Amino acid sequence: MSGGVAGEVFSGQDARRGIAWMLLTMGLFVTMDGLAKWLTQSYPVPQVIWARYAFHFGLLALFLNWRLIATLRTRNLKLQIGRSLLLVATTTLFFFGISQVQLATASALMFVAPLxxxxxSIPLLKEQVGPRRLASVAVGFFGALVILRPGDELFDLAALLPLGAACTYAVYQIATRVLSAVDAPLTTLVYTALVGAVLSSFVVPFVWQTPDLLGWGVMLAVGGFGAVSQFCLIKAFQAAPASTVTPFGYSAILWATLYGWLLFAELPDSWTLIGAAVIVASGLYIWHREHRVIAQR
Structure with a gap:
């Protein structure tokens, strides 16, 4: 079954399966981020980025084996590479960000991406967006300002890094939408890992610090969680409509708060929680409006 096919009928069981896949996806994504933050305390950030993509691609190559070459066939090579570069930029900004700010704060700021x-989608996809959704976007940006608190003595410039990651990730998501009508998801997944592995391999020799056994294990885990989380995300959208599973992506803030507390003794302050709640509420309202518009067509 392929999610996103017009006219396809999904059952209640499909919805529950899709939601379960999405919750698992968010848990795996944030696990990867938590391990990456732990690594940045001992290793250069570019080396952690390299591990995320190199081991991701290595595991994919082992899984695909002789099918790897065929999977690389694409009908839009420029867009595949461009999309992959956007994700590399997102990872770079986010990993540098979490090396300096709380995991929950960075995750909350990433919620700006759907807004x-x-x-x-207005200029790039020529979609119609009504005033209610535009107002919700403005409210969501206000939530980001609550988290950042510019002008306050607690304002941290490093918090702008995950916000920048949200910007590149938004463009990445637009590119993913376009590519979904051109190439198979597995092809897009392989290019994502390949481009990231190649680019980071050019940089990592200049900052390399030989890991100990634990370091190698955690680096392998970061790449593994990256690969498996992408697979689970595909399964979520195959099992149920995007409109059903997308809201459960906001569960990432719960995972980020848990890992921040367990691994780094970090707990978000009240302003971060309030700002995150505002962003999530605005995002859910936009989802609600989009769902109604689709249902009325």
Missing amino acids: LVTLL
Whole structure:
């Protein structure tokens, strides 16, 4: 079954399966981020980025084996590479960000990405966005300002890094939408890992620190969680409509708060929680409006 096919009928069981896949996806994504943050305390960030993509691609290559070459066939090579570069930029900004700010704070700021997708869909996808959704986007940006608190003595410039990651991730999501009508998901997944592995391999020799056994194990885990989480995300959208599973992506803030507390003794302050709640609420309202518009067509 392929999610996103017009006219396809999904059952209640499909919805539950899709939601379960999405919850698992968010848990795996944040596990990867938590391990990456732990690594940045001992190793250079570019080396952690390299591990995320190199081991991701290595595991994919082992899984695909002789099918790897065939999977690389694409009908839009420029867009595949461009999309992959956007994700590398997102990872770079986010990993540098979490090396300096709390995991929950960075994750909350990443929730700005769906709001930006709504805005960017107007010029890039020629979609119609009504005033209610535009107002919700504005409210969501206000939530980001609550988290950042510019002008306050607690304002941290490093928090702008995950916000920048949200911007590049939004454009990445637009590119993913376009590519979904061109190439198979597995092809897109392989290019994502390949481009990231190649680029980071050019940089990592200049900052390399030989890991100990634990370091190698955690680096392998970061790449593994990256690969498996992408697979689970595909399964979520195959099992149920995007409109059903997308809201459960906000469960990432719960995982980020848990890992921040367990691994780094970090707990978000009240302003971060309030700002995150505002962003999530605005995102859910936009999802609600989009769902109604689709249902009325």
